[in-house]
Amino acid sequence: xxxxxxxxxxxxxxxxxxxxxxxxxxxxxxxxxxxxxxxxxxxxxxxxxxxxxxxxxxxxxxxxxxxxxxxxxxxxxxxxxxxxxxxxxxxxxxxxxxxxxxxxxxxxxxxxxxxxxxxxxxxxxxxxxxxxxxxxxxxxxxxxxxxx
Amino acid sequence: xxxxxxxxxxxxxxxxxxxxxxxxxxxxxxxxxxxxxxxxxxxxxxxxxxxxxxxxxxxxxxxxxxxxxxxxxxxxxxxxxxxxxxxxxxxxxxxxxxxxxxxxxxxxxxxxxxxxxxxxxxxxxxxxxxxxxxxxxxxxxxxxxxxxxxxxxxxxxxxxxxxxxxxxxxxxxxxxxxxxxxxxxxxxxxxxxxxxxxxxxxxxxxxxxxxxxxxxxxxxxxxxxxxxxxxxxxxxxxxxxxxxxxxxxxxxxxxxxxxxxxxxxxxxxxxxxxxxxxxxxxxxxxxxxxxxxxxxxxxxxxxxxxxxxxxxxxxxxxxxxxxxxxxxxxxxxxxxxxxxxxxxxxxxxxxxxxxxxxxxxxxxxxxxxxxxxxxxxxxxxxxxxxxxxxxxxxxxxxxxxxxxxxxxxxxxxxxxxx
Numbered sequence: 374x375x376x377x378x379x380x381x382x383x384x385x386x387x388x389x390x391x392x393x394x395x396x397x398x399x400x401x402x403x404x405x406x407x408x409x410x411x412x413x414x415x416x417x418x419x420x421x422x423x424x425x426x427x428x429x430x431x432x433x434x435x436x437x438x439x440x441x442x443x444x445x446x447x448x449x450x451x452x453x454x455x456x457x458x459x460x461x462x463x464x465x466x467x468x469x470x471x472x473x474x475x476x477x478x479x480x481x482x483x484x485x486x487x488x489x490x491x492x493x494x495x496x497x498x499x500x501x502x503x504x505x506x507x508x509x510x511x512x513x514x515x516x517x518x519x520x521x
Numbered sequence: 522x523x524x525x526x527x528x529x530x531x532x533x534x535x536x537x538x539x540x541x542x543x544x545x546x547x548x549x550x551x552x553x554x555x556x557x558x559x560x561x562x563x564x565x566x567x568x569x570x571x572x573x574x575x576x577x578x579x580x581x582x583x584x585x586x587x588x589x590x591x592x593x594x595x596x597x598x599x600x601x602x603x604x605x606x607x608x609x610x611x612x613x614x615x616x617x618x619x620x621x622x623x624x625x626x627x628x629x630x631x632x633x634x635x636x637x638x639x640x641x642x643x644x645x646x647x648x649x650x651x652x653x654x655x656x657x658x659x660x661x662x663x664x665x666x667x668x669x670x671x672x673x674x675x676x677x678x679x680x681x682x683x684x685x686x687x688x689x690x691x692x693x694x695x696x697x698x699x700x701x702x703x704x705x706x707x708x709x710x711x712x713x714x715x716x717x718x719x720x721x722x723x724x725x726x727x728x729x730x731x732x733x734x735x736x737x738x739x740x741x742x743x744x745x746x747x748x749x750x751x752x753x754x755x756x757x758x759x760x761x762x763x764x765x766x767x768x769x770x771x772x773x774x775x776x777x778x779x780x781x782x783x784x785x786x787x788x789x790x791x792x793x794x795x796x797x798x799x800x801x802x803x804x805x806x807x808x809x810x811x812x813x814x815x816x817x818x819x820x821x822x823x824x825x826x827x828x829x830x831x832x833x834x835x836x837x838x839x840x841x842x843x844x845x846x847x848x849x850x851x852x853x854x855x856x857x858x859x860x861x862x863x864x865x866x867x868x869x870x871x872x873x874x875x876x877x878x879x880x881x882x883x884x885x886x887x888x889x890x891x892x893x894x895x896x897x898x899x900x901x902x903x904x905x906x907x908x909x910x911x912x913x914x915x916x917x918x919x920x921x922x923x924x925x926x927x928x929x930x931x932x933x934x935x936x937x938x939x
Contacts, residue, residue, distance in 0.1 A: 414908075
């Protein structure tokens with residue numbers, strides 16, 4: 374198998390894709406749905422805010438291994454952050470995932486496992502789908518967001 | 522139409538896929554260092570040298586607008602465009618070239634019928650009957666119409682194997698049904714629908730039928746008179762022609778009675794600011810400068826498949842389908858979606874709980890191009906209880922070796938997601 378594929382489907386991604394963390398519904402929380410009309414992937418992100426802090430965050434829906442791993446890793450990364458810090462992380466994640474292959478990436482902890490997606494431009498939207506939904510869910514208005 | 526003895530002779534000629542592949546220069550390339558294995562023919566097909574050369578020669582030698590110029594180039598372009606229409610007529614065995622309307626593709630063909638025949642005949646409380654296996658292009662135009670008119674879109678159910686329930690079809694037909702619009706071949710399941718029977722049942726009740734032939738024409742002979750349908754539409758790019766050129770066949774009596782579609786140059790008789798009269802068929806439905814090069818290229822593509830013989834193509838693809846069905850079934854965890862008794866060479870599948878996009882990415886790195894997703898058939902996906910499938914769709918230039926390459930790469934997918 375090619376090195377690019379090995380990087381894309383590394384153990385962390387496969388693990389989070391197969392056994393996603395925080396894959397559940399938060400009743401009474403805010404939520405927003407991320408939907409990719411071209412491929413039909415659908416990820417709903419739920420957040421529970423206390424004042425400005427993300428007390429709890431989860432997701433549910435259907436998607437590929439990349440979308441689910443990205444959603445799972447995202448929930449782990451943003452729990453406990455303020456809304457502003459979460460938004461800043463969304464931006465940093467987008468910068469990483471759209472940077473040219475080989476370019477240096479910011480320190481993003483476990484999220485760096487998703488950097489391999491950069492070599493697969495058609496799959497970037499899979500990785501960003503839950504992040505679009507997170508931004509919408511932490512925003513005042515809950516709605517469906519699209520990657521297209 | 523070829524007579525029976527010629528058909529038998531044609532079928533006895535060996536099918537030289539190596540020679541056919543030489544006609545398609547794009548197939549020679551490598552992708553990610555591997556030989557390209559193109560199995561996404563239901564999305565679009567590649568173009569043989571004959572089509573490319575016809576389009577090139579048209580632009581280099583004859584390019585002009587049609588039905589307007591008095592000059593030599595205008596006459597050559599007009600003649601070539603008319604000849605393309607006659608080629609389509611012959612290909613579909615339509616009675617008259619005036620019944621052949623050039624459109625952008627099957628999508629536009631269906632929209633044309635919905636917005637003209639549909640607008641004139643569908644009213645509040647009426648019904649439009651489709652099937653559960655329709656492509657969005659044979660659903661949405663009817664929904665738009667139904668929304669405008671207060672009409673209702675209904676769908677013929679399918680079996681788990683992916684066959685249309687003809688008993689349910691007969692039950693759904695009623696006094697409010699204004700048109701039946703169904704696909705000839707499912708782009709997901711590969712099912713070849715019994716369209717002649719579907720037409721016969723509708724016609725016995727005086728209901729017109731549109732057949733979406735997008736997935737059929739490249740894989741089997743089509744005779745619109747034998748089918749008895751009122752409308753038949755297909756896209757040129759799915760039968761080795763250029764994108765943006767397709768065909769709507771319609772029975773003359775219906776086309777003549779239908780209101781116009783788009784207004785513009787070329788479709789008029791006489792225009793004053795008070796009123797406009799419209800041109801005769803087929804110009805009535807071809808407003809503006811048509812896709813001349815596309816139509817001529819499409820005709821070259823029809824000539825190409827006709828020379829090989831659609832019976833032979835169908836027979837060769839049946840062998841490929843049988844080989845694919847057998848070898849793919851041996852991949853652990855693989856389940857084919859679409860197991861109709863009468864099938865075109867389309868192999869949709871799911872592989873354990875591996876998402877089709879992940880399958881598609883891994884296959885791509887092995888040089889194997891397939892489609893992953895809902896295939897513009899979300900209602901069918903809902904019926905099948907899946908969010909997406911992976912799909913290998915074959916054409917006349919594919920080989921057993923390529924199917925084996927697909928199966929090998931699927932085993933790699935299994936390893937990644939073991």
